[in-house]
Structure formats: C-alpha cells, structure tokens
Amino acid sequence: xxxYFVTGTDTEVGKTLISCALLLHLRKTHPRVVxxxxxxxxxxxxxxxxxxxxxxxxxxxxxxxxxxNPYCLPLPMSPHLAARAxxxxxxxxxxxxxxxxLSAQADAVVVEGAGGFHVPLNESQTGxxxxxxLQLPVVLVVGLRLGCLNHALLTAEAIRARGLMLAGWxxxxxxPQMQAQEDNIAYLCEHLKAPLWADVPRxxxxxAALVSWWP
Numbered sequence: 001x002x003x004y005f006v007t008g009t010d011t012e013v014g015k016t017l018i019s020c021a022l023l024l025h026l027r028k029t030h031p032r033v034v035x036x037x038x039x040x041x042x043x044x045x046x047x048x049x050x051x052x053x054x055x056x057x058x059x060x061x062x063x064x065x066x067x068x069n070p071y072c073l074p075l076p077m078s079p080h081l082a083a084r085a086x087x088x089x090x091x092x093x094x095x096x097x098x099x100x101x102l103s104a105q106a107d108a109v110v111v112e113g114a115g116g117f118h119v120p121l122n123e124s125q126t127g128x129x130x131x132x133x134l135q136l137p138v139v140l141v142v143g144l145r146l147g148c149l150n151h152a153l154l155t156a157e158a159i160r161a162r163g164l165m166l167a168g169w170x171x172x173x174x175x176p177q178m179q180a181q182e183d184n185i186a187y188l189c190e191h192l193k194a195p196l197w198a199d200v201p202r203x204x205x206x207x208a209a210l211v212s213w214w215p
Contacts, residue, residue: 005134026110
C-alpha cells in the first residue's frame with residue numbers, strides 16, 4: 001500500500017496540485033486510489049470545497065464525504081478560527097478514525113494537510129499532531145519563492161522531530177520572478193536529505209496531469 005501525507009512550506013504553494021498529481025501517478029499501479037482532505041476551510045456557494053473536489057476527481061473510487069473531507073468549513077481562514085466561526089471544534093481523533101475507515105477501502109491514499117505543517121487545528125493541536133497521529137510518510141511541497149529555503153528546512157526539521165519520514169519533496173515554481181531558482185533547488189537537494197520527486201514549472205493553467213512525477 002502507498003499512503004502519504006502531503007504538507008507544504010506555506011499555504012498557497014500548490015499542495016492540491018501536487019496531491020492530485022500524486023493520485024494520478026498512483027493510479028498507474030494501484031486500482032483503488034483516493035484522496036483525503038481532512039480539514040478544508042473555504043467553500044463555494046454550493047457548500048463544496050474546491051480542493052476536496054479536485055482530490056475526488058483525481059482518485060479512482062468514490063467514498064462518502066464524511067470520510068474524504070470530514071471538516072468542510074465555510075470561511076477561508078486558519079482551520080481553528082474557521083471551525084470556531086462555524087460552531088465546531090476539529091478533533092484529531094475523529095480525523096484519524098475517518099482515515100482508518102477510508103484506508104480500509106483503498107490501496108493508496110493521499111492525505112492533503114491544510115496550510116503549513118504547524119497550522120492550528122484547535123486551541124492545542126496542529127497539523128503536525130495530525131500527521132504524527134496518522135504515521136504516514138510525508139511529501140513536502142516547496143513553493144519556490146524568496147524565503148523558501150528557510151521555510152523548507154524548518155518544515156523538514158519539524159517533520160523529523162515528530163518521528164516521521166520525509167519521503168520526498170517537490171519543487172513548485174510558483175514565482176516566475178524568483179531569481180537563482182536552479183541554485184535554490186540545488187541547495188535543497190543537498191540539505192533536505194530527501195529525494196526530489198518532481199520539479200514543477202510555472203503553469204498558466206495548473207494541471208495535475210502535466211506534472212512529471214519522477215519515482
């Protein structure tokens with residue numbers, strides 16, 4: 001089985017794009033592939049979350065929404081605040097239970113975290129607590145922009161401090177104006193101590209199907 005937890009150096013660095021690309025890649029070798037967005041903040045007028053919808057479209061099986069997106073919160077803000085505004089509290093134990101039910105139905109699961117690794121889920125737990133509870137190999141999406149070296153190294157350090165394996169990382173070229181991009185990637189290849197799984201160019205219209213997945 002191939003199950004992964006996808007996190008990023010920040011919000012808006014392309015976690016959903018990469019999670020969908022990984023799902024499409026896993027479908028080549030696994031018949032039952034599904035994505036999970038444990039916590040989503042921000043919905044369409046119809047009450048859906050675009051990230052969760054994209055993951056569903058990239059997977060190969062359909063599951064109840066309470067399994068692949070247990071917390072779908074209306075307001076686009078930090079999960080703990082979005083949950084408070086909705087009169088809810090995000091419970092990590094609930095998320096772990098839903099993941100276990102989901103994984104029992106699939107050969108491969110891609111769990112996309114919210115925001116960065118330490119994004120608050122409630123007053124005392126963060127996305128790092130969820131990742132630790134799930135005990136999945138982590139894929140780190142690095143949004144290439146000024147400051148990404150610090151963010152990437154700190155996130156990798158936090159992942160390993162939780163006893164988790166950094167399975168690989170993805171360079172996502174989100175800022176076309178960033179200087180010395182190749183040098184930044186080379187630095188991270190040396191210092192992250194994990195394989196580079198994909199180098200994603202800037203796309204006018206991002207498409208998971210166009211991501212070249214190396215493993």
